[in-house]
Amino acid sequence: MSPVPDPLELYRQILRIRRFEETVLNKFSSGVFFGTTHTYLGQEANAVGVLSCARPDDIVVSNHRCHGHFLAYGGEPRALFAELMGRETGVCGGRGGSQHLHWRNFYSNGVQGGTVPLATGMALAEKLRGSGAAAIVFLGDGTLGEGIVYESLNIASLWRAPILFVVENNRIAQTTPSELAVAGAIATRFEAFGISCIELDSSDVLEILPAAGRLLDEIHAEPSPRALVLHTARFGPHSKGDDTRDSIDVERLRRTRDPLVIHGARLPEEQRKAIEAEVVEQITLAFRLALGDPAPDPQSLPGATTP
Amino acid sequence: MTTVLDALNQALHAAFQADETVFLLGEDVLDPYGGAFKVTRGLSTAYPGRVLPAPISEAGITGIAAGMALRGLRPVVEIMFGDFITLIADQLVNHIAKFRWMYNDQVRVPLVIRTPMGGRRGYGPTHSQTLEKIYLGVPGLRVLAPSSIGDPGGLLSRAILEDDNPVLFIENKLLYLLPVQHPAGMEEFEATESKAELLGEGDSYAPTFTLALGGAPPAAITLVAYGYMAELARQAALRLAYEFEIFTELVIPTQLAPFEIEAVLASTRRSGRLLTIEEGTFSLGWGAEILARSVEALGSGLRAARRVAALEVPVPASGILELQALPSVEHIVQTAKKMV
Numbered sequence A: 001m002s003p004v005p006d007p008l009e010l011y012r013q014i015l016r017i018r019r020f021e022e023t024v025l026n027k028f029s030s031g032v033f034f035g036t037t038h039t040y041l042g043q044e045a046n047a048v049g050v051l052s053c054a055r056p057d058d059i060v061v062s063n064h065r066c067h068g069h070f071l072a073y074g075g076e077p078r079a080l081f082a083e084l085m086g087r088e089t090g091v092c093g094g095r096g097g098s099q100h101l102h103w104r105n106f107y108s109n110g111v112q113g114g115t116v117p118l119a120t121g122m123a124l125a126e127k128l129r130g131s132g133a134a135a136i137v138f139l140g141d142g143t144l145g146e147g148i149v150y151e152s153l154n155i156a157s158l159w160r161a162p163i164l165f166v167v168e169n170n171r172i173a174q175t176t177p178s179e180l181a182v183a184g185a186i187a188t189r190f191e192a193f194g195i196s197c198i199e200l201d202s203s204d205v206l207e208i209l210p211a212a213g214r215l216l217d218e219i220h221a222e223p224s225p226r227a228l229v230l231h232t233a234r235f236g237p238h239s240k241g242d243d244t245r246d247s248i249d250v251e252r253l254r255r256t257r258d259p260l261v262i263h264g265a266r267l268p269e270e271q272r273k274a275i276e277a278e279v280v281e282q283i284t285l286a287f288r289l290a291l292g293d294p295a296p297d298p299q300s301l302p303g304a305t306t307p
Numbered sequence B: 001m002t003t004v005l006d007a008l009n010q011a012l013h014a015a016f017q018a019d020e021t022v023f024l025l026g027e028d029v030l031d032p033y034g035g036a037f038k039v040t041r042g043l044s045t046a047y048p049g050r051v052l053p054a055p056i057s058e059a060g061i062t063g064i065a066a067g068m069a070l071r072g073l074r075p076v077v078e079i080m081f082g083d084f085i086t087l088i089a090d091q092l093v094n095h096i097a098k099f100r101w102m103y104n105d106q107v108r109v110p111l112v113i114r115t116p117m118g119g120r121r122g123y124g125p126t127h128s129q130t131l132e133k134i135y136l137g138v139p140g141l142r143v144l145a146p147s148s149i150g151d152p153g154g155l156l157s158r159a160i161l162e163d164d165n166p167v168l169f170i171e172n173k174l175l176y177l178l179p180v181q182h183p184a185g186m187e188e189f190e191a192t193e194s195k196a197e198l199l200g201e202g203d204s205y206a207p208t209f210t211l212a213l214g215g216a217p218p219a220a221i222t223l224v225a226y227g228y229m230a231e232l233a234r235q236a237a238l239r240l241a242y243e244f245e246i247f248t249e250l251v252i253p254t255q256l257a258p259f260e261i262e263a264v265l266a267s268t269r270r271s272g273r274l275l276t277i278e279e280g281t282f283s284l285g286w287g288a289e290i291l292a293r294s295v296e297a298l299g300s301g302l303r304a305a306r307r308v309a310a311l312e313v314p315v316p317a318s319g320i321l322e323l324q325a326l327p328s329v330e331h332i333v334q335t336a337k338k339m340v
Helices: A007-028 A044-051 A068-073 A079-084 A117-130 A147-158 A187-192 A205-221 A247-256 A259-264 A269-291 B004-018 B056-068 B082-096 B151-161 B226-242 B262-271 B286-303 B317-323 B329-337
Strands: A059-062 A106-108 A137-139 A163-169 A197-200 A226-231 B020-024 B051-053 B073-079 B112-117 B142-144 B168-173 B189-198 B203-212 B221-225 B247-255 B255-257 B273-282 B303-310
Touching: A007 A044, A007 A068, A007 A079, A007 A205, A007 A259, A007 A269, A044 A068, A044 A137, A044 A163, A044 A205, A044 A259, A059 A068, A059 A117, A068 A079, A068 A106, A068 B082, A079 A269, A079 B142, A106 A117, A117 A147, A117 A163, A117 B082, A137 B112, A147 A163, A147 B056, A147 B317, A163 A205, A163 B262, A187 A226, A197 A205, A205 A226, A205 A259, A205 B317, B004 B020, B004 B151, B004 B247, B020 B056, B056 B082, B056 B329, B073 B151, B082 B168, B112 B151, B142 B151, B142 B303, B151 B168, B151 B203, B203 B226, B203 B255, B203 B262, B221 B226, B221 B262, B226 B247, B226 B273, B226 B329, B247 B262, B262 B273, B273 B286, B273 B329, B286 B303, B303 B329
Parallel strands: A059 A106, A059 A137, A137 A163, A163 A226, A197 A226, B020 B051, B020 B073, B073 B112, B112 B168, B142 B168, B221 B247, B221 B273, B273 B303
Antiparallel strands: B142 B255, B189 B203, B203 B247
16 A cells, blocks of 8 residues: 655655755855765655555665665665765765665666666565565666667566566666667667556656556555656756756756745645755754765785885 | 586575575576576576576676675676676676675675686687686686686585675586596596685685695606696696606696695696696786796796797687697697706
8 A cells, every 4th residue: 555645754855855955056166065966956856756655664776866766765865975985884885975875675787777677686686585576677768779678578478576666767878868868768668578657757756756656556566567657857067066957957856846846835834944954954953964974995905015 | 427517507506496596597597598508597597586687787787796796685697608707807806806805895796797708619809708807806806717627516516505705606518518527536646635825815716726646756746727627637637647758747736716725836846847727818817926926926936937828819610720829738738848
């Protein structure tokens, strides 16, 4: 059964991702983080809506844009900040960085497409072991260009894998608009393999959540794959400062598709403000604590020699 | 007589019997066909539901098996021809080999990918190659290759049942019909077995065999070969001794990566000369790495070093051309003769 959503908690989760990602983008230029990042700004309702329906043993497989999924799964902001800062206390001890996270039943990898068979195999393993758990894999519109996605859909359907494929179509892959990269329709890709699909064009967590809940209920009731296609809006750049879209268009998305505003409008201002204060304090504290966390020991690498 | 094919097939049956988390994914692996080279014969009959017949999707089934391994199963993937391991490159390099380390040792990936490799069957340029060198030196990926000398079934069995890390298991096709020879029982040779000690891992379960001609004078050359090339090197060692009075030691590793050089160095310290034999192409390969490490370790103690390898052309279909393109006993003998 789908959970009865607590509107305050949904708002808190969306806001936690928002403030986390804003902090990441704002602080990047100060040099505290290694590498690069792909923020989830604008897409928060997808992760929160879908993962609110995940059962405790369900598996979540994510991609390069994984911070929102990780936080919605229940991951600690401090451990994620520390991972981005390359600290020993990071989610993966600083070995993985922004795109390569593993905690409990959450896994992400930064290479497009290859996570889809992985999640399918995980789902099959749970079915073969009789655990009753399902897998949820997030992929973007850009990843639909990878051939291994279709190998996985074929096998997931043939072998009845208990898996939910969630496509977050933000209509742009790095800088390439989807009209240059995605032919035909997205939903029919799944339907061609006999995988039934719900398609939503929404940034409202209260629309996304019941759709995901229905599909996950079906998967848990009788192991087999389902798909959820979420047409969504990316507010930020692909990574940092690489947004080639017209700023007017992005501004319009921010005005009309903000999950925080859409869901926040349902809450009394007083409660919103209280949650805002709580989340800001939590994220600020997490960042500060991570900054003080220890660095990993370079001599711990196999074969390391003192320079 | 037990052939290598029998030994590998029996090892699979024993692994399925021993551990119900063992599964096999592959193309055309169901009975009565039982796989293109019959290594999986009988499995689907004996263990229905645990042999998963896959569509032609090498990358997909490899990724699926990786997911199964991450979630507590011990899958085995059969890639029908070794040439097709190019199709699983992203899965192997960016996913399977990375997970344990990248996720800070929080996961294990007990996965074996087996594949028949090599030429001399006239299958032509895309079904005859020796491609494992592409995957040597990928951190996190163990590459094993049995020969007919030793215990090929035992090696496969331990990879499936005991190794919690991913293994690429290379089976040269010409080994399949050779009899398994236990090193201790070989008439002309005295064998010693060593286990590579690997950085941060302890001893490998994959042995290295060193064969010395029984009762012969000290060896003048160390031959190093794996897989089917070990059999050719064994034949060459006998010809060199009986026809030319050139005495050799033959070192046969079964673990190609990560590679531990010590057994090669121990023999080369005695002989002073080193000849590597591989079925892969000559440049930038396995032999090159062994020579480089031997030079680093032995310096002027290494008096001569050569490589025998495949010519740098695609493997021809015509048997006449193929024989010339791939290393032979004659190539080994002639190269060895030039070294003393």
